[in-house]
């Protein structure tokens with residue numbers, strides 16, 4: 001079957017690197033850009049893999065999907081946490097509309113496609129640890145093994161293992177993903193075909209100091225070859241081999257869910273909340289240790305946080321949390337004050353960090369966010385600092401990350417390159433992508 005739309009998703013692919021720094025080294029990307037249109041694609045808030053890909057493919061915001069990261073806390077519970085997989089995406093994504101209209105689809109490695117759905121076509125799910133049930137139809141697993149050997153959806157241990165092993169591993173997983181997609185493109189085909197590879201994200205988090213001269217650790221790698229550049233050149237070659245199989249009349253999109261930027265360090269958000277008298281632990285942490293809710297003295301706590309690329313702050317709200325301390329009538333003023341205090345935090349050099357605070361519930365009323373939303377999301381240094389949830393640090397700032405080395409954080413601007421029969425650009429917001437794909441099939445969203 002001749003594919004009508006092909007989407008190549010490269011998680012975290014950076015527009016600054018593709019369009020500028022490495023532009024002269026990427027002939028395939030360049031030829032696509034020259035033949036079509038391209039630009040920076042604005043991600044959602046938060047610009048993280050989950051929910052960003054599902055937002056791109058559903059046209060829904062995180063608040064509409066009720067997804068705010070990979071891990072979630074059940075609202076009103078201190079102990080109930082879950083990871084958001086395919087079962088937690090409760091709005092249709094493009095393939096749901098297409099299959100309903102009789103089109104066939106093929107998905108390889110698209111985030112939040114595990115457990116794999118049954119549909120007209122094929123799916124290779126995205127669970128890095130699943131050894132069973134990774135494909136639909138189940139028999140596809142044997143074909144994959146025959147063609148590319150033992151399939152690995154993602155690299156594990158990319159923060160901790162030896163750098164040269166990590167680099168080889170990331171390159172091998174990316175090469176396998178492209179080889180598999182190329183095989184399925186010709187062996188099975190489909191009207192809508194999409195792959196996502198996590199490689200660029202893994203490369204940036206581990207090796208960004210090599211490619212950004214302004215990175216605080218760049219000096220340590222002077223004189224060494226840039227593994228990020230080499231990785232992008234290899235991506236370019238994989239793309240060239242894939243394009244050779246794409247019919248010239250097909251709509252082709254190369255997209256990323258967000259970009260990357262240098263990481264300055266970590267901000268210990270729970271230690272900061274403790275210093276403000278908003279969070280109290282049953283026993284003060286004397287040395288750095290991971291945070292979990294069992295450490296908290298809830299009767300003396302008004303707010304606590306989770307770390308990650310962005311910080312998520314939860315209010316211990318009366319009537320919602322079991323031992324809530326902030327009366328519902330005071331929530332608005334409490335969040336306003338907390339947002340203002342978070343926004344004005346100074347960095348280690350005494351100048352403002354430039355923190356951005358996002359409140360998901362509209363203070364003027366309006367539609368409540370879906371699902372288990374945090375009360376605030378915080379971008380420390382506008383995402384040039386990571387939020388650290390762990391407690392017991394000496395100060396609020398750390399050079400490193402508490403979950404292993406990390407060179408990069410996410411940037412809200414990703415990549416969009418389109419080549420195809422349409423003259424106009426599909427749009428430069430991640431939320432424009434699903435409507436454009438459906439338009440190319442003549443399918444109305446919501447139909």
Ligand SMILES: [Zn+2]
Pocket residue numbers: 011012048049050052201257258
């Ligand atoms: Zn991502």
